[in-house]
Amino acid sequence: MKTILKSIAITSLAIAISATGISANEESTKLRLLEEAIVESATTPAQKSVVSAYMKNVAQEKLALAKSYRERANGPRGGKVVYQNSEKKDLLKRASRLEDEAKRYENF
Numbered sequence: 001m002k003t004i005l006k007s008i009a010i011t012s013l014a015i016a017i018s019a020t021g022i023s024a025n026e027e028s029t030k031l032r033l034l035e036e037a038i039v040e041s042a043t044t045p046a047q048k049s050v051v052s053a054y055m056k057n058v059a060q061e062k063l064a065l066a067k068s069y070r071e072r073a074n075g076p077r078g079g080k081v082v083y084q085n086s087e088k089k090d091l092l093k094r095a096s097r098l099e100d101e102a103k104r105y106e107n108f
Helices: 002-021 024-041 045-074 081-106
Strands: none
Touching: 024 045, 045 081
16 A cells, blocks of 8 residues: 555656656646556555545646636626626636546546
8 A cells, every 4th residue: 555655756756857848738748657557557456445545636626726717617706798608708718627636537
């Protein structure tokens, strides 16, 4: 169990350090590949439960953020109508993407 936690911490640190010169798309691809490697490397029941808990936690965080985006999109705001519509569309698109990512995490 400690090895999985260490590998998750090391992986997170490596991503944070290497992310400075990486585009968002490349970063998400690398993160996905690292997470898949962590899932595949979990062999004992304890390791699998830690990885499962991590994936569920990430999914819950993404769903909570998506919910807050939807609430912001549907809440009252001031400003020009064009800006409001653009912001609402952007927030709903972000929420939808986060919900899709959360489904992927729940399927691990």
